[in-house]
Amino acid sequence: MSTTTTEALPATTLLRFATAGSVDDGKSTLVGRLLHDSKSVLTDQLEAVERASASRGQEGPDLALLTDGLRAEREQGITIDVAYRYFATPRRRFILADTPGHVQYTRNMVTGASTAELTVILVDARNGVVEQTRRHAAIAALLRVPHVVLAVNKMDLVAYEEPVFAAIAEEFTAYATELGVPEVTAIPISALAGDNVVEPSANMDWYGGPTVLEHLETVPVSHDLAHCHARLPVQFVIRPQTADHPDYRGYAGQIAAGTFRVGEAVTVLPSGRTTRISGIDLLGEPVDTAWTTQSVTVLLEDDIDVSRGDLIVPTKDAPPTTQDVEATVCHVADQPLTVGHRVLLKHGTRTVKAIVKDIPSRLTLDDLSLHPHPGRLAANDIGRVKIRTAEPLPVDAYADSRRTGSFILIDPSDGTTLTAGMVGESFASPEPVKDAAEDDGWDF
Incomplete structure (x- = not known):
């Protein structure tokens, strides 16, 4: 029976998706629940999780341990590294990137979502939309992830009340729409109890939409590269x-x-x-x-x-070549990015010297306003930059190609990745300003 179903599907049945959310919102538990309830966990893996959970005094298996593999992650109870998992159902194959929620590891969320076709953003039903939720929504919009799922988690801790879910869904959808996110699907869940993750919840009969897995299996994916x-x-x-x-x-x-x-x-x-x-x-x-x-x-x-x-x-x-690159960037390094900063720009397989000529604006996540000419971007800031390269580069607009419309900035002294950039992307169009960087030997 399963063979017939598989053969009836179109040839392209792969979905790449990422999870995101604040610390303790339950991302790793959701991923573990997806793997466990979809029968995608090997017996020895589940036994190892059960032993680890028992040694920590827990009555049942802690499904978050299926993805939190680093010792530091287990000790601190947070996700640090991007954990990639591969699983399949009779309807579709999946590549999942479980990304960190801590603001310190936003850089890893950028990495995990950069190739995703869908992002699941978790929100704790008790806390609602917080700053990190807005940050992850902004990154999903910048990276042009075509589908966003808002998973309102821990509904069991708010007595499965529909008004709580409705208020969070309305606030997030309005914010995401301002960012330009094309589609938001809100689903109330309890990852710990399994409500609406793989199986429909008996505790939320007021919800008539799909479960998380059902949506992942049926969301249309355009593999048109x-x-x-x-x-x-x-x-x-x-x-x-x-x-x-x-x-x-x-x-x-x-x-x-x-x-x-x-x-x-x-x-x-x-x-x-x-x-x-x-x-x-x-x-x-x-x-x-x-x-x-x-x-x-x-x-x-x-x-x-x-x-x-x-x-x-x-x-x-053929795309045009240019030495003047304007882009929206997410700064991922502890070292700030400043006007006049000398960097290496890596685009595709090419790396060239470059100078940050101007930082026209920084995005304020609370109200999506633009702070003009901040002069610098700190870790996890999102802003506009103007860059002058030593050699011409053939760049596409990020809207046309996520591969050849993106780049990273690198510290030439130690090779640290400083910034991830999207050519031409913008939340608004700030007024043009005169280049602020002084000539200092890297004048291109």
Whole structure:
């Protein structure tokens, strides 16, 4: 019976989703409940959790231990690292990123949600929408996560009262709509008791919507990267120089978006040189067509200069190159980002020197107002930046491509990741200002 159901589904049945929420809102318990009640936990894993729970004096298994794997996480009772879990039901396969709720680890939430197609944001029914809830909603909006689920957890601690759920759902939905979140689905749950996680709750007969798992299984997912602007960041050049292939020169990398075909006219950026694809090798075998997420080696008709960091694109659909990048960023380092800060900008496989020329605004999460010209961004701040790079970069708008429209800023002294950026993204359009950075040897 299950075989028939699976065969009836479309070929694309993978959903990438992330969880987010404040500390102690129950994210790890929700994930553990999903895995446990969907029969996705191996017997030895469950036995290990039961032993660990018993040693801590708990009567039943603490399902949060299924995801909190670091010793520091178990000792402190909080999630620190992003925990990836893979599970499946007869209707869909899932890749789940359980992200930390503590404000100190917001950087990890950015990492976990950057490739997600859906984000589950948990709220404690007793506390309602708090600052970290708003922060996670803002990040989901910035990262253009197309689907957001508001899971109002711990409903058992508020006597399963509908008005409590309704008030929280209304407040969050209004806030998310202001941010530009396209879709919010609110679900009242108790992760600890299992209400509305996998099975419908007998304690909330006033709720007629889907359970969390039912929504995850049925939410429409658009895997349309194969139809986006085609982009291939070159990771390395292959020159085997063997007797069988004395003139072989291939350009290897993972296709970030779109589809490439043999015979297609392409341009190499940032140089702007043009040629045609003479061959595509996939897993050592020649193919006529390759598409997004496949790792391939592309051969070109002409012997032109191509190296790591270059971008191969269709000639008819080449993005502009620029040295002036404007973006919205989430600052993730303890070290502040300041006007005049000298950094390395990593875009795709290319890393170049850059200077922060201006910080036009910082977003205030409470009321979504913009604080003009703050001069610096502290850890977990969200703001607008203007950056000047030493070399031209072929960047797409983040709205067009989450892969080639994003970048990170790196501290050149120690390699620390400072900031995650989305090209062109903005909550508002602050007035243009004159560049504030002084020339100091990195004048591009």
